[in-house]
Amino acid sequence: MNNIPFRSDQVVEELVQFNENLSKGVKNLLDADEISAGVTPREEIYAEDKLKLYRYQPSTGVVQNKVPTLIVYALVNRPYMADIQENRSTIKGLLNTGQDVYLIDWGYPDRADKYLTLDDYINGYLDRCVDVIRERHGIDKINILGICQGGVFSLCYSTLHQDKVANLVTMVTPVDCKTPDNMLSHWVQKMDIDAIVDAMGNLPGEMLNWTFLNLKPFQLMGQKYVSMVDIISDEKNVKNFMRMEKWIFDSPDQAGEAFRQFIKDFFQQNKLVEGGLKIGEHAVDLKDLKIPVLNIYAEQDHLVPPAASKALKKLIGSKDYTELAFPGGHIGIYVSGKAQATVTPAISDWLKKRN
Amino acid sequence: MSEDNSWADQWFKAQQQFVDAWSDMAKTGGGDNASQSELWAQSFDLWRQACEGKTQPDMELAMRKCMDMGKEYFAMAEQVSKGLTEGSNPVEAINQWLEQMKQSLQQFGAMPGFNGAGVSDFMKQWFAPNASWQEMVAGLTPMNQAMWQMPGMNTSVFNLGEAIDPLGKVLEAPGVGYFREPQEKQQKGLQLALEYQEANFKFNQAFLRVALESIQGFQSRLLGLDGDKIPKSLRELYDLWVEISEEHYAEFAMSEEYQALYGDMVNRLMIMRRHYGEIADDFLRAMNLPNTREIDTMQERLQQVRRENFALKKEIKEIKAMLVQMNTATSPTAKTVPAARAASTRKKATAKKTAARKATAAKKNVSKKAKVTRAGA
Numbered sequence: 087m088n089n090i091p092f093r094s095d096q097v098v099e100e101l102v103q104f105n106e107n108l109s110k111g112v113k114n115l116l117d118a119d120e121i122s123a124g125v126t127p128r129e130e131i132y133a134e135d136k137l138k139l140y141r142y143q144p145s146t147g148v149v150q151n152k153v154p155t156l157i158v159y160a161l162v163n164r165p166y167m168a169d170i171q172e173n174r175s176t177i178k179g180l181l182n183t184g185q186d187v188y189l190i191d192w193g194y195p196d197r198a199d200k201y202l203t204l205d206d207y208i209n210g211y212l213d214r215c216v217d218v219i220r221e222r223h224g225i226d227k228i229n230i231l232g233i234c235q236g237g238v239f240s241l242c243y244s245t246l247h248q249d250k251v252a253n254l255v256t257m258v259t260p261v262d263c264k265t266p267d268n269m270l271s272h273w274v275q276k277m278d279i280d281a282i283v284d285a286m287g288n289l290p291g292e293m294l295n296w297t298f299l300n301l302k303p304f305q306l307m308g309q310k311y312v313s314m315v316d317i318i319s320d321e322k323n324v325k326n327f328m329r330m331e332k333w334i335f336d337s338p339d340q341a342g343e344a345f346r347q348f349i350k351d352f353f354q355q356n357k358l359v360e361g362g363l364k365i366g367e368h369a370v371d372l373k374d375l376k377i378p379v380l381n382i383y384a385e386q387d388h389l390v391p392p393a394a395s396k397a398l399k400k401l402i403g404s405k406d407y408t409e410l411a412f413p414g415g416h417i418g419i420y421v422s423g424k425a426q427a428t429v430t431p432a433i434s435d436w437l438k439k440r441n
Numbered sequence: 442m443s444e445d446n447s448w449a450d451q452w453f454k455a456q457q458q459f460v461d462a463w464s465d466m467a468k469t470g471g472g473d474n475a476s477q478s479e480l481w482a483q484s485f486d487l488w489r490q491a492c493e494g495k496t497q498p499d500m501e502l503a504m505r506k507c508m509d510m511g512k513e514y515f516a517m518a519e520q521v522s523k524g525l526t527e528g529s530n531p532v533e534a535i536n537q538w539l540e541q542m543k544q545s546l547q548q549f550g551a552m553p554g555f556n557g558a559g560v561s562d563f564m565k566q567w568f569a570p571n572a573s574w575q576e577m578v579a580g581l582t583p584m585n586q587a588m589w590q591m592p593g594m595n596t597s598v599f600n601l602g603e604a605i606d607p608l609g610k611v612l613e614a615p616g617v618g619y620f621r622e623p624q625e626k627q628q629k630g631l632q633l634a635l636e637y638q639e640a641n642f643k644f645n646q647a648f649l650r651v652a653l654e655s656i657q658g659f660q661s662r663l664l665g666l667d668g669d670k671i672p673k674s675l676r677e678l679y680d681l682w683v684e685i686s687e688e689h690y691a692e693f694a695m696s697e698e699y700q701a702l703y704g705d706m707v708n709r710l711m712i713m714r715r716h717y718g719e720i721a722d723d724f725l726r727a728m729n730l731p732n733t734r735e736i737d738t739m740q741e742r743l744q745q746v747r748r749e750n751f752a753l754k755k756e757i758k759e760i761k762a763m764l765v766q767m768n769t770a771t772s773p774t775a776k777t778v779p780a781a782r783a784a785s786t787r788k789k790a791t792a793k794k795t796a797a798r799k800a801t802a803a804k805k806n807v808s809k810k811a812k813v814t815r816a817g818a
Contacts, residue, residue, distance in 0.1 A: 092673060097518050097675050100676065108508075108511060120499075121497070200737070206748065272700055273699075277704050277707050278708040282707070285712070285714040286711070286714070292580060293581075296574060299573070304683045304690065305683060307566070311506045332499055
């Protein structure tokens with residue numbers, strides 16, 4: 087290359103424009119109210135410790151699936167990602183397509199929760215929430231939709247409690263944690279997890295944040311803010327940007343013992359694939375999972391590479407397995423317009439055919 | 442927005458000054474020695490100060506990040522523009538800028554205790570992982586940050602050589618007498634802190650090397666570009682730089698070297714933190730105050746009791762459900778019902794019983810009151 091077609095006066099012009107956008111945008115930032123997230127009306131129907139179980143208000147005029155769906159979100163970050171804004175809400179999409187939606191909000195664990203284990207989360211909290219919903223509806227089985235780490239919990243739960251789960255949907259769920267493109271897993275292989283939990287008690291949310299931002303530091307800590315200047319002169323864009331920003335930095339601490347087991351068993355020893363996984367006293371073998379499974383992954387997922395999710399196909403015993411690839415990333419699968427148009431209707435169709 | 446226009450005037454003047462200065466620089470090619478991006482940053486700092494406390498904390502944080510990145514973006518623009526005088530070759534100008542960055546990084550890297558601080562605004566992004574790591578560690582470790590400024594902490598064996606390591610002597614002093622154990626613990630703490638510093642230093646050195654490689658990669662990529670792929674604006678040049686930096690970073694982050702360096706840094710930090718936690722526990726015990734060990738024991742026992750409690754509750758519930766099913770089975774109109782429905786029926790039955798019990802209690806109260814009234818009468 088010997089011809090870069092820009093001159094210094096052009097650079098000045100660009101900077102003046104940048105400056106102007108920033109000046110206009112700052113007014114929007116100054117004027118903006120506190121950012122709220124989670125837009126769909128809901129009712130708390132059960133609470134235990136810091137956990138809350140919500141039921142979302144069904145959409146009017148839509149024929150509702152009689153089998154309710156429980157969304158099991160990850161312990162990492164907050165579940166309002168699935169309901170971040172009016173026109174970008176997976177939950178709203180599910181309601182509008184006739185699903186009766188429940189969601190577990192795990193809350194913010196503190197030091198008093200340090201000894202919560204995966205057994206407490208999966209065979210304790212999650213099982214009790216499922217029972218509450220079954221009793222409310224007077225049915226034996228419900229649908230479960232697990233998101234990311236919540237998908238791992240849902241897989242373990244459904245394998246152990248198939249008498250209570252009709253259909254399982256997993257979204258961007260890491261199953262094979264040792265695929266060669268898994269940066270998160272690569273980083274933790276030489277970490278002394280015992281030293282971390284023993285030293286910190288719970289894993290601080292700040293450490294998780296650091297980890298996630300450093301998967302793509304130039305984009306997530308730099309370019310994003312330069313690009314923001316292009317859009318902040320529009321008040322609506324500012325709010326949308328800030329909602330995402332709020333979510334990204336809203337990282338609960340992780341209960342120490344649950345974190346210890348999760349990283350060791352899933353990330354370091356890859357037990358869902360290699361075998362030998364136990365949740366409490368119960369051995370989990372995905373071959374025992376015989377219920378219908380819809381596995382959704384994102385093709386450009388930098389957190390859970392597609393191969394990590396797709397591994398599920400060969401591991402489960404179910405003969406009714408469907409895969410859905412979403413052309414986007416780990417977050418886009420909930421918040422993009424494309425996801426609203428394709429992913430939520432696909433989930434509802436799949437569930438309706440089986441309920 | 443504030444009604445007070447004094448800061449807005451200041452801001453406007455500063456911005457005018459900034460635009461004039463940039464226009465001059467564009468005409469003359471280089472301008473004076475004063476950094477224009479610095480001028481821009483100063484004017485924004487004024488603005489930021491004026492806005493402090495007038496907006497939501499989340500917004501303030503986002504604004505700060507925007508302005509910090511803006512400053513780095515302007516620094517890039519300034520450095521690139523300096524070579525873009527009329528008639529000059531833009532490729533040469535950009536290459537010159539990149540060479541300067543390389544030299545500057547090499548100089549910084551040779552400085553004792555290099556941790557990325559002080560690197561020029563634009564390349565600072567390469568050390569953002571470490572800067573944010575340091576911020577996080579400052580919030581998580583119990584030691585006063587001044588500890589890192591102690592003699593020896595920044596000039597230790599991994600850096601300037603054992604000969605001038607004043608901490609070496611402190612660490613080797615034998616413990617004697619009644620305070621032997623606490624002294625040894627403190628010595629071990631300092632040793633662990635040094636080991637963490639060393640691991641952090643190695644991590645930074647690796648980053649420095651990859652940052653230099655990324656500049657080289659950027660130069661090579663620019664030379665190989667043609668047609669539509671050639672950046673046509675400053676923003677496109679910046680985006681390309683991000684893309685190439687991210688590629689170099691990802692390759693490094695997926696290497697065995699990164700895994701080992703990062704693992705070692707995290708582990709040493711945690712081992713040090715655990716050790717200082719133990720020292721703090723000893724102190725609390727001596728003060729007859731509850732310490733972490735004791736609270737942990739209580740929490741663990743409590744959690745076990747809660748598990749047992751839930752298990753018992755579940756068993757009772759199942760037994761009750763069985764009883765309901767047995768009763769239903771013996772009734773002439775018995776039908777098989779799902780367990781959850783049975784539980785739901787049981788709930789309703791319990792509710793009815795409770796209501797009946799309440800009604801009976803209310804009746805009793807009424808008759809008691811009536812008796813009292815009669816007795817009173």
